[in-house]
Every structure is written in structure tokens, then in C-alpha cells.
Amino acid sequence: MATMHDVARLARVSVSTVSYVLTGARPISQATRDKVLAAMAELDYQPNAMARGLASRRSRIVGLLMPMDERGLGATETAFVTGAAAAASAAGYHLVLSPVGAGDVDDLRRLASQRMLDGAVLMEVQVEDGRVAALQEAGVPLVLIGRTGDTTGLSYVDIDFEQTVREAVDHLVGLGHRRIVYVNHSAATIAAGYGPAVRTRDAFVAAMADHGLAPIMIPAEDSAAGGRAALTAALAQAPDLTAVLAMNENAIFGILGELATRGHAVPRDVSVVSMVTSPQVAELAHPALTAMTSPGSALGRIAVEALLRHLEGAGDTHQQLLPCALEVRGSTGPAAGARDRTDPAGSGPPVT
């Protein structure tokens, strides 16, 4: 394995000159540069990452911190990971995947003190998330995918849940639906302060209120069984429901199954919209799900790019919300009897 010394000797320059050619920290004449580059090429030189990291105090490694609980990742979270990995790689950085949840603050403190990470991207951020303080104390720049409660001075990228819920509700109301049930994550998840669950809940209440409608909300465990149970509960609470808006990628199939079991046809009897969903998942259902398509890998990419900008010295915070895009597929249609009904809220007829 060739070192800088070898390159310097072959090019008949000093080691520092070789370094300057590589880093550009000082001007180097074209002639010298060419000699050095030729020597590098001949020796097939690659800088030693550890030595570089030690001397420069920059590892060129960023961490992707995510809880690694029970069930692994959904399709949406997986897209964050691949987007982040691709962006880091494209910028010449490395991405280490660390199973560090909001609870593992001690592990994180240890990790951060090792000076292995130039910066970190946090996934699955809770409204109160100890990881933020731990990293800040260790002086590790960070960007969130998601948001804590108080985001002053913090950089984040998140889904614009307010906007997403509003569009979904508008779509359903536009189709004439009035009795709309919102199926969220589990009660425990909501209580734990999981941002998407909390924010969509509030946004749903607000969006329904804007249309003069009463919000009906049911929590669901993240599983097909949870979805079935949720739909059963929903029908008990609102037997006349005509639409379901679901936040829960895992429960949605249980909801569809239970609807089928009970003989409710989709979308004739009940319309279904899935929120924050990847197109692949939406296509799995039959009929394919009308869904709010999540920005997916773009979110991971933007987070990493913002982090790298911080590492290059940019001091400003990057705060950005991306909406999910409504993609109408086969699971939504006009509300049963919508044509016969007057529309006191004034939401116009379905736009085509």
C-alpha cells in the first residue's frame, strides 16, 4: 500500500506538497501538481482514511441514527436510508448506520465522544428526544428527519403533515364524503410523542373543522390485526362512515381485509386513502390505493446534503417541510349517495 511518502519520493517533492495537491489548502504550481498526480497514478495511491481523520480531525463519516426496534423498518423509512446513503456516497462521505433510539442516550454519548462521526442524521425523532442534547453537548452537528417539539436552532427535514392531511381530507370531501375516520398509529405511540402521529392527529381535527365536519379518530397497532380491530372499532363508533384515512402503513391492509370480510366494497361503499405511503406499497392493494406519496429517498438525501453543508461551515439552520403528493388510484370514489345530498359546507363537486 503506497503512502504519501512514496508519492513524494517518486515525484521528488516534499510530503506536504503532496498533501496540498490533494487538499488544495495552498496553491501549487501546475508543473508540480502534474508530477504529483502522475506519481499518484503510477503508485495507485489512495489516502489512508484513518490517518487523514486523525490529522484533520474530520472523519468524513456521518452517522444515521435510528432506533432498531421489533419490526424493522417500513418501506418509507427504508427509502430514507437509501436516499441518505446515496447522497453521502456521492459527496465522498461514508454513512454509518447506528441503532440508536431516543432511549439509548448513553450509547450515543459514548459514540459521539469517539470522534468517529463528523455529524449525524436522526431518524424517528420523538417530540422530546434526548439524542439532540447529547449530540449538541458532544459538539456533533446534526440534522433531523422529523422534528422535536422545540426546533429553534435545529436543522430538520420533515414531511408537511398539516398540508398532507389537508389535501387528503379535501380530496375525500370533494368526493362528497362527510363521515371520515382517521386511523392513526397506536395509542402508545401517540402518547410517546411520535411526531407524525401527533401532528397528523391535530391536522385532521383542523382540516375536518374547516369543512364543518366532526373528526372521528381511531388508533391502531402497526399490524394487519391492528387494522382489522381499528376498522371494527370505527364501524362501531360510526356505522355510517364512507371513508377511511389511514396513517398506518402496516394497518392499512388489515383495514382493507376487514372491509372485504364485512362485504363493504372499495371504493363503492367505502373510500380509502393511505397517508405517507410509497407507490410500491400502494400498488400492492387491490384496488391500488389512492395515497399521499411520501417524498421517500428525497428526504434522506436532503437531510444528508444539509448536514454536509453544515460540515463545510455553513452556519444557518435548514428547516424544510415536504408535502406528500396525492396520487389518486382505485381506492377512492364518490361517496355513496353523494349526488343526492346537498353540500352545506360548500365544498364543490369533484374536480376532474
Add this chain to the structure above:
Amino acid sequence: MATMHDVARLARVSVSTVSYVLTGARPISQATRDKVLAAMAELDYQPNAMARGLASRRSRIVGLLMPMDERGLGATETAFVTGAAAAASAAGYHLVLSPVGAGDVDDLRRLASQRMLDGAVLMEVQVEDGRVAALQEAGVPLVLIGRTGDTTGLSYVDIDFEQTVREAVDHLVGLGHRRIVYVNHSAATIAAGYGPAVRTRDAFVAAMADHGLAPIMIPAEDSAAGGRAALTAALAQAPDLTAVLAMNENAIFGILGELATRGHAVPRDVSVVSMVTSPQVAELAHPALTAMTSPGSALGRIAVEALLRHLEGAGDTHQQLLPCALEVRGSTGPAAGARDRTDPAGSGPPVT
């Protein structure tokens, strides 16, 4: 940030003594050890990962190399990743995620020469995979998830496709099915030498032959649309099919959708078995899919553990096949008319 020097000074010992306490490379008296540990605790000392890596020529970082193409990862591959990350983390190693496919051999050569990786786990291994040679030349230990064509001297963990296909076919034949269609990955994927596609194809032919049955095989693009097209093709080729065995996690929902569209009830008219599938995905279908449950995160964990054993100096190769476990759910049942039929192959009646 405290360094070893600070610890040494506080404990009134030499720097090397502190190092020996940490690494255990030489014996240290209990009294000295206690002094040093106390000093470390007081200063909240954490070793600098870069310095350690440089001096020891071991980064404690392992790479997880996977192509990062179009569609991202399926649930099964995601499980590999989380399993690998958890195992690495538990052993005090870090796991870097590198988008390096079988084609990006030059990138990999560069990465390997940087001496950042102590070892690597390869995912999505092709039958001919240039990454193996690149890593071997760079002297980077590796473990495959999957297999190349020639595995002499190579460590790998893979799914036992032969066994898995055999069990799936036995299950269907045991239910009286004779006309069984195998839906594989796309023709291009098979042609590219993607191991799972090739091995299951061969295993299906063999398993069917053992039962005296003719294999019917259809490739499918990895999408719902691909599944629909495949089923259409299958029915054209074998209108009397009673069972579908599908390798393709993405196509399976298209197959189910097309069956529903054509009025074939599952499992009354057609039984469906999904291969190498995670339980969560199997539960998404209605009825829930009878499936060969993939070892999931265990595969990633075992691969990393084998790699770390190599790094600790173990010279033997680790070659292991894990079968998928048959989990009978609602998508399989007796073949239509099976009771009236004699069974010349001697496969007994369905076991209950």
C-alpha cells in the same frame, strides 16, 4: 476531550500502561488497573477512534455493500440490514452502508484501498461478482449474503433455496395440486445470474420431477403489474393450473389482484404460496399468504458475526444455508377436486 495522556497523568502511570488496561494486550496488576479505570471514569475518557484505527491498523468498521438501484429494498433485504447493524453494534463495531453493486468494482477498489474497512458483507451477490475479487486483492475479509457460482474458500450465509422450494412444492402436492406454476423474478434478472432466481428455478424443476410432475415457469417483473402479466401468461400456458408458487415479493400482489379480477377465489380455486417472504408482508394479503418465511435479520446477524470471527483471526470459512420456514396461512387449500382424484405419485392426503 480527554486523551490517554490525561488519564495517564491523573493515574500516575505511563501512557502505554493505560493502553494495556484498555486492550488487555499485556498483563496489568489489579491495583494499577483500578487506578487507571478510576482516572478514566473521572475524566469521562473515550478513546479516539481515528487514532486507534491508525495505530492499530484496525478501524473497527465493517462495510455492508449493496447495490442501491431503482426501487430500493424489499422487506426481506431490509431485514438483512437491520440484523447486520444490530450485530455489529453489539460487538462494538460500526457498520457503514455503501452503495456498491456488482458493477461498481472501481468504486469498491478505491474504498477498500482507503483502509477504512476491516471487512465487508456483500449483499445481492451475483453468480459472477467482481466485488469478491476486488476485496480479496485489497486484502479485505468478506462474507457473502448469497453465493457466487464458485464458493471455494469463501464464507457465506444464504437461504437454502433447494430445501425451501422442495418444502413449498411438497406442501402443495400434499394438498393434491398437480398443475403448479412457478413465478420467478424477471427474465433479465435470471439472465444476469441472480442467485435466488437461478437456484429456485433449478430447484423447482427438480422438486416437480421428484413428484413426476411437469414444471411450469413464468418470469415476472418486480411489480404488481409484472405479477398480473405473469398470471395472465400462466393461465394462457396452463389454463388448468390450481396453484401458484411465487418467488417475487413485489409481483405476488399483482398475481392476487389478477386472480381476483378473473374471479378465481383463493384458496378455493387457486392456492398461492409466497417464497422467501417476511411475515408482515404475508399478513398484508387477504387471505393472509401461506409463505416460506425468510430467516430475515438472522441472516444479516450471522453474516456479521462470521465476519467478525474472521477479523479476530479465525481462518476457517463459514458456509451456511438457512431454510425458510413454511407458515401455512389462508392462501393454500386442497386442490379443487383433489378428493375425487387418485394419486399415482403416492403423496399422501393432506396432513392436519
Add this chain to the structure above:
DNA sequence: ACGGTTAGTCGAAACGTTTCGACAGCCGCC
């Protein structure tokens, strides 16, 4: 003609570990 920049290069000192060689003391054993 002269101080003041600037471009270009060099040597050496970090960076924070691990590891090698040396050595002191002690034990047990022919």
C-alpha cells in the same frame, strides 16, 4: 533601489493511539 505582497515549496510538529524492546523484580528449580 527598496520594503511589501504573493506564489510556491519545504521541514517538522502535531494528531492520539498501539506496540516493541527493555528492564526490574520475583519465583521456582535444578
Add this chain to the structure above:
DNA sequence: GGCGGCTGTCGAAACGTTTCGACTAACCGT
């Protein structure tokens, strides 16, 4: 009772970079 072999510790030399200070030569404006 000298000797080989342990145990425990130390000092110093790596490991392969980056970066700082210094130096030379050329060039500028006056």
C-alpha cells in the same frame, strides 16, 4: 545460588496524514 522465565511497567518509535511557520524568488508600486 545462578538462571530462565514470568509479571508488570516504562519510554519511544511507529501509524500516515494535515497544518504551521519559515523561507525563497518573483513581482509590485513608489
